[in-house]
Amino acid sequence: MVDALSRIHRSLRREGVLVDLHPQPTNSTVEVWQEGRISQLGHIGSEADVRDILEARLRLDQVEKDGWYAIERRRVFDLIFHFSDVDEWLTYMAEKEPEIELPEELVARARRLLPAAEGELVIREPARASALRRLSGPGVGT
Amino acid sequence: MSVTIDPEGSETRALGEMVDLSGTDVLEVGCGDGRLTWRYADLAASVLAIDTAADEVEKARETTPPRLRPTLTFEVVDITEDELPPAAYDVAILAHSL
Numbered sequence: 033m034v035d036a037l038s039r040i041h042r043s044l045r046r047e048g049v050l051v052d053l054h055p056q057p058t059n060s061t062v063e064v065w066q067e068g069r070i071s072q073l074g075h076i077g078s079e080a081d082v083r084d085i086l087e088a089r090l091r092l093d094q095v096e097k098d099g100w101y102a103i104e105r106r107r108v109f110d111l112i113f114h115f116s117d118v119d120e121w122l123t124y125m126a127e128k129e130p131e132i133e134l135p136e137e138l139v140a141r142a143r144r145l146l147p148a149a150e151g152e153l154v155i156r157e158p159a160r161a162s163a164l165r166r167l168s169g170p171g172v173g174t
Numbered sequence: 175m176s177v178t179i180d181p182e183g184s185e186t187r188a189l190g191e192m193v194d195l196s197g198t199d200v201l202e203v204g205c206g207d208g209r210l211t212w213r214y215a216d217l218a219a220s221v222l223a224i225d226t227a228a229d230e231v232e233k234a235r236e237t238t239p240p241r242l243r244p245t246l247t248f249e250v251v252d253i254t255e256d257e258l259p260p261a262a263y264d265v266a267i268l269a270h271s272l
Contacts, residue, residue: 035254036203040266043201043258051192052268053185053210088272109188114178124177159185163192 037095041166048166050101052092056108056158057085062138066151073145074138076155078131092162101164113155118142121153179209186213189267198264203253204271208234215246222263224251 040050059077063070095101115121118139125132146153180186189195189210195217205211205223207230215221223246225231234248251258 036268036272039253039258040201040203040268042260043263044266045261045264048264048266049193050266050268051189052272053189053270054268054272055270091272105192107188107191109184111180111185112182114181116176120176159188161185161188161192 037091037100041095041100041169044166046166046168049104050164050166052160052162052164054088054160054162055081055085055111056160057082057089058158060158061156062142063154063156064142064145064151065154066145070154071145073141074135076132076134076138078129078133080131092164096164099167099170102167103162104165105163106160108158108160111157111159113157115153115155118146118153121155183213185210189214193265195265199262200265200267201258201263202267202269204269205234205248206230206269208237208248210267210269211246211248212239212242215242218265219245221246222258223248224253226250226252 037050044050059075061075062073064073092101096103113124115124121142122134122139125134142153145151195214197219198217200214200218200221202211202221202223203225205225206227208223211221211223211234223234225234225248228250231248231250238246238248
């Protein structure tokens with residue numbers, strides 16, 4: 033079993049629950065919210081992120097298949113990031129998501145649409161929540 | 175830098191739909207600066223929130239509301255290397271960190 037999931041399994045009580053919160057392996061949407069109007073500017077993401085997310089999903093699927101956990105619930109939701117201006121967003125991206133290349137045209141459009149202090153720049157990141165019940169392990173039952 | 179993440183509470187609602195945290199002992203892996211932790215910690219009996227990023231954990235500790243200090247602990251821990259107590263938690267939350 034994958035190490036982190038194995039350690040968590042050991043630390044959970046019998047019948048404990050593992051909740052995984054993870055982005056979906058899709059790009060995020062960039063929007064400008066202004067006076068009740070939403071303008072979609074485009075999408076951002078990186079192939080490396082998508083690859084990491086898919087690998088993480090495979091690890092979760094594997095421990096479930098191996099009988100360490102059983103999926104109980106799953107749902108998707110949007111995690112929404114709000115920035116008051118474009119520079120704030122660019123600073124955040126440089127610090128937290130340096131591997132994501134922002135298309136110049138998208139940034140320029142954001143600047144045109146969002147003059148200072150008039151609206152918000154919003155990133156909508158699709159995400160998935162999963163609840164997995166701890167089992168005793170392969171062939172042991174609960 | 176100022177960013178507001180999930181003021182709509184979508185992630186917190188999704189978490190609440192996954193598991194009832196009332197009175198539980200929770201292990202949160204990948205807590206960062208505690209952004210998600212604050213939103214559910216009131217419900218839990220105890221929370222150990224861990225991350226490998228010492229600066230983020232320090233930020234989380236500094237901003238822990240006094241009412242949560244008796245039951246909420248932030249620690250710099252690498253779950254793949256450091257030992258955690260066995261069979262100690264009802265719920266483990268993996269927050270964007272697998």
